[in-house]
Amino acid sequence: MPVPTAEVFERLRSFAAVDTAQGHATRAIIEVFTGETLGSVPVGTAADVATAVAKARAAQAEWAARTPKQRAEVLDRYRALVVESREFLMDVIQAETGKARWAAQEEVMSLMFAARYFSRVAPRLLAPHSVPGAFPVVNRASVRAVPKGVVGVIAPWNYPMALSVGDSIPALLAGNAVVVKPDSQTPYSSLVNAELFARAGLPTGLFAVVPGPGTVVGTAIVENCDYLMFTGSSATGRTLAEQCGRRLIGYSAELGGKNPMIVTRGADLNKAAKAAVRACFSNAGQLCISIERLYVERAVADQFTEKFAAAVKAAKLGAAYDFSKDIGSLISEAQLETVTKHVADAVSKGAKVLVGGNARPDLGPLFFEPTVLTEVTDAMECGRNETFGPLVSIYPVDSVQEAVTRANDTEYGLNASVWAGSKAEGERIAEQLHAGTVNVDEGYAPAWGTTGAPMGGMGISGVGRRHGPDGLLKFTEPQSIVVTRLLNLDPPAFLPQSTWQPLLMAAARGIRFLPGR
Known part of the structure; x- marks a missing residue:
């Protein structure tokens, strides 16, 4: 089975969110098995990240307005394209990483599993739900899952599809835009999925891939995104956690293991x-x-x-x-x-x-x-x-x-x-x-x-979780909306505080007997 042609990699290069008119440097991407050049990709800059994030924010507003079911329909189409393109995707993975084909197949299956699971559970997990109000009847409370906005994904080279696109799937289903920095050795694995997302009908600009060095592109993503997902070493994870902490943005990471x-x-x-x-x-x-x-x-x-x-x-x-x-x-x-x-x-x-x-x-x-x-x-x-x-x-x-x-x-x-x-x-x-x-x-x-x-991971192996309900909801902010009806906490005009406050305390004491309290 031959490696994809140079023309194929040139086509994938066009999906990089980089302004090539500005005369960017390029980086050669090597076929690991032979050491020969597969193609080249432009090297992104901090300005490219800023532009990608701005376009992502514009696209995200309309995307977030869609229902989770409507978003899931797009990701279902993407999953079907992954199944249809599975042999080609394995070729790309192997060319960039040098792994055995069965290990490349694990990555493709991972994308299929993620798209299927999150598309199925997103409408339920993201739906607003009611909780008991402080005072029943008087207070009606609901909780919404609000998208973070623009999620930054800094991905490694070892599983370059599963650990870039696999994390992007739940972020997108949660209503976010995504900007990905693939590892400089494996950009095509992300770019080929940008092509599949486009074919599936994902809005333009919602998923952006900016190749480039971590010190430039990675740093710019951390400085511009609303939430960061990282996979890599524990040492780099600590550094990124500090940077996210200074901006007070959320952060999730899978790190090293022994x-x-x-x-x-x-x-x-x-x-x-x-x-x-x-x-x-x-x-x-x-x-x-x-x-x-x-x-x-x-x-x-x-x-x-x-x-x-x-x-x-x-x-x-x-x-x-x-x-x-x-x-x-x-x-x-x-x-x-x-x-x-x-x-x-x-x-x-x-x-x-x-x-x-x-x-x-x-x-x-x-x-x-x-x-x-x-x-x-x-x-x-x-x-x-x-x-x-x-x-x-x-x-x-x-x-x-x-x-x-x-x-x-x-x-x-x-x-x-x-x-x-x-x-x-x-x-x-x-x-x-x-x-x-x-x-x-x-x-x-x-x-x-x-x-x-x-x-x-536990210990220095990570922060947060991917997969499961946590792997979707971490890309959202819970928003509580409490509506007060009939009367508020001020006493009625005919009651003094000395009478009203004991009544409130009696009501609060009685709440413990109600179901769900």
């Missing part, structure tokens, strides 16, 4: 070992919710390690625009350098390499073997720090409680995986883990794909 898997003596080791390959090495380990630490009860540690090592060795590493490969490439020289340094550091301090450990330039410029280590300690770079690459460590433990304690011994708290002798045991272990999502008998995908359940 995610654990627990395998108990009663687990199905064959299934656990096979699934762990996907859990650890999806997108070559460049996934916030992938597994980097495996805690295995000592009674079965040797068996599991042997099975897992064999499964990793059997995984097919390489470049292909089809489903013939299991693991793809790293995305950049920087990622390759990080993984190489982490492995070298661990080995120099006593870790043992069971599988992998080497770069594979024979397969492509940025390939690195899936690597499994043992005897890793906290003194090693990969011991407590997120590698974000195809590197995992196995730790035998004496008990489930030790596994839980060590799994929780981290600042992070994004995702976890549990494999136990029964579903009930797995759930009991899951309830003890300090993580925003826990998968029992899987790695990460079911929790991510369950769009009706909140997804996000």
Whole structure:
């Protein structure tokens, strides 16, 4: 299956919200598998962001006036276009990121799930609802969900569709406009969806993509938007939180993870070992919710390690625009350098390499073997720090409680995986883990794909949640409207305050007996 042509990428370039008449610089976008140029995109400026936000505000007023059902109809058409274009979308993802096709398919499915779920629940969740007034009959109270206005989305390179457009879908359904800064390495993944949104009938200017560096475009988005959604490192997340705090705007973020898997003596080791390959090495380990630490009860540690090592060795590493490969490439020289340094550091301090450990330039410029280590300690770079690459460590433990304690011994708290002798045991272990999502008998995908359940991190792994009702309502401001009827809190003309105030207190005391109070 060939990569899309240069003409295709030139067409997508036209969807960038950048004034190219101003003689902007351009950036070449590289096909990760080969290092060859796919095309180029203009590099946006702070002025481009300001213009995009102004156009977005103008479009948002009319969009917000539509009913949630009317907005959902547009997103339903978009979902149908995603299904129709799924092969092409996977091509674009793979070209920009170098991931295996099954991992690219996860992204496309994520867009389908998000559009379907939020389109279905938005009319109900966004509908005004009544609550009991302070004084029944006299006060009638209702709560509305008011759009924030213009939502800024700063997206990463590792899942460039799921983590840019996937967050834009609920923001749009909530009645907002969206301005996206894609990562500079992966702009086409956002631009191709701008094209699909336009074909679905989304108003012009409502969804804008401004490529460019974070220090310029990202900063300008934070300075101009009404709410920020960010996915990336915990360090950058802290900086953006400070910037949002100074402006007193809302902020949600999914940040880093050093995610654990627990395998108990009663687990199905064959299934656990096979699934762990996907859990650890999806997108070559460049996934916030992938597994980097495996805690295995000592009674079965040797068996599991042997099975897992064999499964990793059997995984097919390489470049292909089809489903013939299991693991793809790293995305950049920087990622390759990080993984190489982490492995070298661990080995120099006593870790043992069971599988992998080497770069594979024979397969492509940025390939690195899936690597499994043992005897890793906290003194090693990969011991407590997120590698974000195809590197995992196995730790035998004496008990489930030790596994839980060590799994929780981290600042992070994004995702976890549990494999136990029964579903009930797995759930009991899951309830003890300090993580925003826990998968029992899987790695990460079911929790991510369950769009009706909140997804996000504890500790330094995030603020707020995507997915679920929270993932929609965070893009709104609740507004309470209370109507007073018959009489207000002033006493009638014929009653003095000395009589009126005791009557109010008696009414307030009696309210506790009413339903809903």
